[in-house]
Amino acid sequence: MVDSQEFEYDVLVIGAGGAGLRAAIEASAEGCSVGIICKCLLGKAHTVMAEGGIAAALGNVDDRDNWKVHFSDTMRGGQYVNNWRMAEIHAKEAPERVRELEAWGAVFDRTKDGRILQRNFGGHKYPRLVHVGDRTGLEMLRTLQDYGIHQGIEVHMERTVVRLLKDGDGSRVCGVIVYDREKGRFQVFRAKAVILATGGIGQAYQITSNSWDCTGDGHSLAYEAGAELIDMEFIQFHPTGMVWPPSVRGILVTEGVRGEGGILLNSEGRRFMFDEIPDNYKHQTADNPEEGWRYTQGDKEARRPPELLTRDHTARCIVREIKEGRGSPHGGVFLDIAWIKEKISHSEEHIKRKLPSMYHQFKQLAGIDITREPMEVGPTTHYIMGGIHVDADTQMSTVPGLFACGECAAGINGANRLGGNSLSDLLVLGKRAGEYAADFARENNLGSIGGEQVEEAVEMALEPFGRDNDPQNGAENPYSIQNDLQKLMQHNVGIVRKEEEIQCALEKLDLLKERASRVHVPGNREFNPGWHTALDLNHLLTISEAIAHSALERKESRGAHFREDFPEKNPDFGQCNYVTIKGPEGNMLVRSEPIPEMPEELKAVIKEME
Amino acid sequence: MSGKAAFKILRGTSQGVEFEQYETPISEGMVVLDAVRQIQADQIPDLACRWNCKAGKCGSCSAEINGIPRLMCMTRLADLPLEKPVSVEPMKAFPLIKDLTTDVSWNFHVKKKIKPFKPRPPDASDGTWRIWQEDIDRVQEFRKCIECFLCQDVCHVLREHRLQSEFIGPRFLVHVAGLEMHPLDIEDRLEELKTAYGVGYCNITKCCTKVCPEEITITDNAIIPLKERVVDRFYDPLANLLRKFKK
Ligand SMILES: Cc1cc2nc3c(=O)[nH]c(=O)nc-3n(C[C@H](O)[C@H](O)[C@H](O)COP(=O)(O)OP(=O)(O)OC[C@H]3O[C@@H](n4cnc5c(N)ncnc54)[C@H](O)[C@@H]3O)c2cc1C
Ligand code: SF4
Ligand code: SF4
Ligand code: FES
Numbered sequence: 001m002v003d004s005q006e007f008e009y010d011v012l013v014i015g016a017g018g019a020g021l022r023a024a025i026e027a028s029a030e031g032c033s034v035g036i037i038c039k040c041l042l043g044k045a046h047t048v049m050a051e052g053g054i055a056a057a058l059g060n061v062d063d064r065d066n067w068k069v070h071f072s073d074t075m076r077g078g079q080y081v082n083n084w085r086m087a088e089i090h091a092k093e094a095p096e097r098v099r100e101l102e103a104w105g106a107v108f109d110r111t112k113d114g115r116i117l118q119r120n121f122g123g124h125k126y127p128r129l130v131h132v133g134d135r136t137g138l139e140m141l142r143t144l145q146d147y148g149i150h151q152g153i154e155v156h157m158e159r160t161v162v163r164l165l166k167d168g169d170g171s172r173v174c175g176v177i178v179y180d181r182e183k184g185r186f187q188v189f190r191a192k193a194v195i196l197a198t199g200g201i202g203q204a205y206q207i208t209s210n211s212w213d214c215t216g217d218g219h220s221l222a223y224e225a226g227a228e229l230i231d232m233e234f235i236q237f238h239p240t241g242m243v244w245p246p247s248v249r250g251i252l253v254t255e256g257v258r259g260e261g262g263i264l265l266n267s268e269g270r271r272f273m274f275d276e277i278p279d280n281y282k283h284q285t286a287d288n289p290e291e292g293w294r295y296t297q298g299d300k301e302a303r304r305p306p307e308l309l310t311r312d313h314t315a316r317c318i319v320r321e322i323k324e325g326r327g328s329p330h331g332g333v334f335l336d337i338a339w340i341k342e343k344i345s346h347s348e349e350h351i352k353r354k355l356p357s358m359y360h361q362f363k364q365l366a367g368i369d370i371t372r373e374p375m376e377v378g379p380t381t382h383y384i385m386g387g388i389h390v391d392a393d394t395q396m397s398t399v400p401g402l403f404a405c406g407e408c409a410a411g412i413n414g415a416n417r418l419g420g421n422s423l424s425d426l427l428v429l430g431k432r433a434g435e436y437a438a439d440f441a442r443e444n445n446l447g448s449i450g451g452e453q454v455e456e457a458v459e460m461a462l463e464p465f466g467r468d469n470d471p472q473n474g475a476e477n478p479y480s481i482q483n484d485l486q487k488l489m490q491h492n493v494g495i496v497r498k499e500e501e502i503q504c505a506l507e508k509l510d511l512l513k514e515r516a517s518r519v520h521v522p523g524n525r526e527f528n529p530g531w532h533t534a535l536d537l538n539h540l541l542t543i544s545e546a547i548a549h550s551a552l553e554r555k556e557s558r559g560a561h562f563r564e565d566f567p568e569k570n571p572d573f574g575q576c577n578y579v580t581i582k583g584p585e586g587n588m589l590v591r592s593e594p595i596p597e598m599p600e601e602l603k604a605v606i607k608e609m610e
Numbered sequence: 611m612s613g614k615a616a617f618k619i620l621r622g623t624s625q626g627v628e629f630e631q632y633e634t635p636i637s638e639g640m641v642v643l644d645a646v647r648q649i650q651a652d653q654i655p656d657l658a659c660r661w662n663c664k665a666g667k668c669g670s671c672s673a674e675i676n677g678i679p680r681l682m683c684m685t686r687l688a689d690l691p692l693e694k695p696v697s698v699e700p701m702k703a704f705p706l707i708k709d710l711t712t713d714v715s716w717n718f719h720v721k722k723k724i725k726p727f728k729p730r731p732p733d734a735s736d737g738t739w740r741i742w743q744e745d746i747d748r749v750q751e752f753r754k755c756i757e758c759f760l761c762q763d764v765c766h767v768l769r770e771h772r773l774q775s776e777f778i779g780p781r782f783l784v785h786v787a788g789l790e791m792h793p794l795d796i797e798d799r800l801e802e803l804k805t806a807y808g809v810g811y812c813n814i815t816k817c818c819t820k821v822c823p824e825e826i827t828i829t830d831n832a833i834i835p836l837k838e839r840v841v842d843r844f845y846d847p848l849a850n851l852l853r854k855f856k857k
Contacts, residue, residue: 041660042718043757044668099738105727105792107746107753114740132750138667139753149718150726157718182707211663245639251665361665364684366639479651523656526623527708530655 019406050137078414184525241380415559
């Protein structure tokens with residue numbers, strides 16, 4: 001049943017997004033043999049979609065910027081439940097990682113004096129996002145890919161990991177088992193260290209900006225292997241996704257639109273973001289449209305417009321407008337960039353140059369010319385702050401030999417991520433994961449795969465083919481369960497949450513799990529998306545349960561987690577993170593864990609930046 | 611827009627293929643990929659196709675729709691005649707895997723063979739470089755490429771003449787142009803362009819430019835300048851004259 005060919009590497013990376021590629025490059029530079037596995041083709045990972053930019057305090061546009069400001073912005077945005085050490089490392093090392101990309105061939109937009117240009121983004125005090133128009137993710141991924149393929153890394157595309165394999169005594173991870181999409185063959189990969197870089201979970205929700213591969217595999221694989229997950233209640237809903245036509249609902253409209261001067265309006269034409277500005281941002285936010293405009297045009301004396309407040313806040317203001325009947329015809333609000341024609345000549349050209357993909361996207365998919373008319377936008381599931389619990393310096397999970405980086409790892413973002421901080425996180429912490437996994441590989445041998453893990457995994461993966469195929473006898477279609485799951489999460493554990501709804505979600509998740517155990521797929525193992533969906537479904541169900549459990553525990557509202565029944569922030573909850581782990585009976589356990597005290601130097605930095 | 615539409619999807623493997631027809635409900639704004647996925651969910655769960663971003667950004671969902679190479683996720687049903695079934699087929703220039711998926715691995719091998727980026731040493735005082743926007747506008751156009759391989763699919767040198775072993779195809783000529791015109795790059799790829807990359811096989815039909823979803827002016831901006839560089843180096847008139855003399 002299993003291909004006799006086995007692969008062996010010092011370091012094995014799962015996922016070829018920005019994080020996985022950066023980790024692989026580093027491990028290879030450390031002299032390790034490196035393999036990388038991804039379930040899509042190389043260069044297609046979700047990272048390719050990132051638009052706005054990479055956050056790094058280069059200070060090219062505003063020389064007042066430095067790591068301290070970036071660090072405090074990140075902590076403030078995350079409402080101080082972030083892992084402060086990760087936020088510190090990230091802010092300090094991001095500039096170097098960006099310059100390195102340039103040395104590997106990336107071609108970022110330039111300042112007038114020939115340096116890397118940076119743009120404004122929500123929650124960042126100064127223009128900080130390194131970018132290429134609105135296709136930064138493509139530039140970053142392609143650079144890493146084109147550099148990476150010449151570093152001796154072996155890439156195994158269209159292979160999906162179905163289980164992490166553990167050592168004889170179960171103490172550490174020492175390999176994985178995959179199936180290949182083309183033929184459906186199972187293969188075993190053995191490695192001294194394994195790095196998970198599998199990205200996000202957006203496909204658990206009905207309205208999402210995330211791509212097909214974001215099914216929470218890494219989160220769930222790590223959980224099954226006994227690793228801790230943390231902060232699973234924090235899901236970022238991006239305030240601006242497309243809402244019309246229905247088939248494109250959820251596709252992202254970059255925050256860059258607002259960075260370039262775009263404004264949010266309700267059906268009455270009111271710029272509603274001025275109506276509610278949170279206290280901790282009041283002193284940094286413009287109190288009139290004129291000042292806001294000047295900020296977007298680089299006036300250093302001006303404060304940012306309220307459209308550039310953090311995503312959690314902006315998304316909730318939009319939901320409020322819609323709920324109170326001031327939404328746009330298709331259930332969103334208006335985002336207008338065309339208005340800047342009042343301010344600058346050649347605004348059409350300007351918009352097309354600054355936001356080419358957005359222009360394209362609306363023109364092609366919605367028949368709207370954004371240089372002339374406003375867009376309709378509404379919140380969309382975008383990013384998970386929670387994920388695999390890792391050590392801040394080494395990125396090792398709570399299971400030895402298993403590392404994680406990128407969106408599937410957690411800590412740096414706390415309760416809400418700032419735009420641009422993900423791409424920089426992929427680079428900074430991806431590099432570290434590669435470096436420390438290489439260290440681990442040097443100190444450990446290949447290990448032997450214990451027990452019947454391989455046979456069990458294959459048997460489980462093949463179950464959907466063997467089951468009864470008659471709907472009369474309860475046979476289920478994987479796509480319809482996935483659909484029902486997405487609706488459930490959207491409605492019950494979405495932007496606005498409350499106890500009864502989350503409880504109800506947990507009950508329904510049990511029913512969905514039961515249905516999933518009756519999934520049947522027709523056809524054979526060769527490139528069979530029905531089968532792939534059936535297997536992804538298990539991951540989606542696991543992480544959905546983790547999200548719901550953690551959301552239930554955090555009885556307060558903080559960052560992206562908003563509880564209608566506890567609408568205020570509660571300082572007690574500000575002292576802890578929620579950790580999810582698989583209990584001895586196979587049941588999911590959630591417990592709170594105190595956040596370690598921040599060292600005095602960092603406290604001083606935050607105070608200084610206030 | 612509502613009601614139903616019919617789709618003729620080419621199904622099968624290298625062992626044999628056949629068009630099969632399916633009907634599915636349609637709604638406003640739908641793209642071909644929506645219809646294909648709907649058919650997959652409701653009628654044939656094992657219909658093989660690739661997609662990832664559903665936003666025209668990853669280049670996974672390439673197919674031939676009514677005979678024209680396009681991205682399924684960016685082709686609106688409203689722009690197609692729906693009186694007759696919409697035909698959806700895999701790309702023809704690559705070996706078929708199953709249904710709408712083809713084996714595009716050749717492209718990845720080609721890329722690996724191309725001499726990588728090699729920058730000149732940093733020359734600004736801060737240890738980096740100064741690069742001017744006007745010097746990179748062209749390179750940035752090339753770097754918009756999402757590697758959908760639709761241009762490779764349509765190019766007759768690859769599609770009809772099957773010269774995969776001698777010609778890298780428009781996608782990779784764009785890639786080479788992006789490297790050659792990169793203001794920091796100091797590598798020399800002209801010899802390879804002439805030989806291993808086979809730039810001479812392109813006879814400027816511009817079919818590739820027509821299908822590029824990123825609207826990269828492949829032929830005029832990338833291929834022709836590369837051809838000119840090769841000509842300047844290897845077929846310069848003075849050199850030609852000298853060669854004649856020797857005869
Ligand atoms: C539309 C959009 C715009 C964004 N814009 C920005 C931005 O401007 N700035 C910013 O900082 N962030 C942005 N983000 C967020 C950011 O893009 C992501 O958080 C980030 O790219 C995630 O990268 P990653 O490397 O962790 O994972 P991904 O890029 O998601 O890669 C995951 C990889 O893992 C593989 N994989 C998954 N499961 C398996 C499995 N079981 N077996 C084998 N392989 C597997 C996948 O095939 C893929 O290769 C944006 C997100 C979206 C959706
Ligand atoms: S212009 Fe050249 S590369 Fe493009 S399709 Fe024609 S022959 Fe092929
Ligand atoms: S050049 Fe255009 S058509 Fe060719 S692969 Fe790139 S994006 Fe696709
Ligand atoms: S799915 Fe990404 S381009 Fe169509």
